[in-house]
Amino acid sequence: MRSFTYSRAADVAGAVQEIAGNKEATFIAGGTNLLDLMKIDVLHPRHLIDITRLALSSVEETAAGGLRLGALVTNADTAYHEQVEKRYPVLSHAILAGATAQLRNKATDGGNLLQRTRCYYFYDKSTPCNKREPGTGCSAIHGFNRIHAILGESEHCIATHPSDMAVALAALEATVLVSGPDGERKIAMADFHRLPGNTPHLDTNLGEAEIITAIELPAKGFAEHYAYVKVRDRASYAFALVSVAACMEIVDGTIKEARVALGGVAHKPWRVPEAEALLTGQKATAENFRKVAEAYIAGATGYGHNTFKIELAKRAIVRALQQATEREDKA
Template structure:
């Protein structure tokens, strides 16, 4: 572990000033950052403790939704009665992640900024373009069972590990950030990045910015929603594939749909073109299976993770069944 200085900020201005230094890092819950420091993956020269900043509240916002402070803990959000009644999809996704102990200290902002759980990223003896740009990607021809099937590049096939972020992507949340230059709002879909040629950059957050809050829209899809998470064990495991589905149903037709996938890409994955094509169509097995097939049509598997393509399609169908309360997969030629 490298030596670093420590400072505690009491307001956003002092936090940004203290963070304006080479290799500085914000410390909130620390559930990911501390692990990275211990493993020698992150080597900050200054830690700026922001736990005293006034960013823990969950309040109404101007759009008729809720504003969640960046320092609200995952547990506080998941068990908030307004979240459970108006945005149950978000509550279920959070409770599907990590353990109760971690959720009690992990923050919303920290959850959004957590790094990948790729084996090669954590092993400093192996090549990793995300950790050390230009060294190569050990997962390309290595152990890649947990890695991406969508949106990857020749430089990185890691996935984003968050459950919470998959739900926020499906809900079309906004991220509010602040800097000395002022405030701005980043649509959640634009917050995380695909790897491209710069896999070391996980988000579009600038170095001089801090996450202040997340805004939820008025529509929470409380009546028809589902969070399906497929993992190797029943608890405290990252998703091989997850699906956050939000539905509006008008009679026997799909009025609106939001479908975000986790465990398959560098960011929560949505296909808005496929969603648009599904609106107005009948809610029936063939329609849903076609939609699932369109989501994974461009997926590219590797020897270790090609199974994820079929798994993702089946998880989408399962999510539609749970959200609608209908049996959609029964077919002699399709055992989904």
């Protein structure tokens, strides 16, 4: 690890001002991903700004009837929060499917959204990687790409975003609140992360000197019919090969609304509203779920080692929708 300087921010405005004046600085909170990348010299900020003392650690009701999660609330505190478990259980289940209890106790909600890909080549400095060093190439395309993207990828990058929490937030249509030199703004979860295009080193649409202050959950949490399915190589402490957050509103056996978000398949949580709309007004049957799965994965591309993900994703979507249908009876 290279040497660095350190300071502690007293408030959000001060944190923004400090990072805006130092392009080699970065924020640190839980540090569960940042410190790993610093140790292997993939990231080497010259200055760390500690934001753990900022007043961003509360969970509050919003005027619109939802919940506001402070950016520094830990993943564990979010997953086990009474209102999250009761009103947004798909989020609680997604968080608990990720990492380990020790990491969830340390990692923050804001930091979870900003974690970097777990692509082998991004972590290996001896190989070319456009995400790590723009313009050097993507080693995964012709390399060992079993964990890599099948949707939304580009010739410059086929990495995936690793967050479980982000997948559930995408299905819930959450909003990310940020603060920067130009004031505060809101970013829809669907627009927060970027597809790689020709700029895979840019993971999000955050401005250079912006900080996440909160995540807002809408009033509708799909507490009756939901599921989070995570398919991985082992039962714990493994990133998703494919994950699915499924949420439905079902009235008298008819689907009034359905949302599906995929993880492990793209550079960001993957949603296809046009495919979800195929379920509106339909019965919750396996046949209808298979139609949605086909529409969701249309256009997917396999790169050899990861081609199996195309069929796996379809089956995971069907399984998640079936579990969401049955959830109320199992409760």
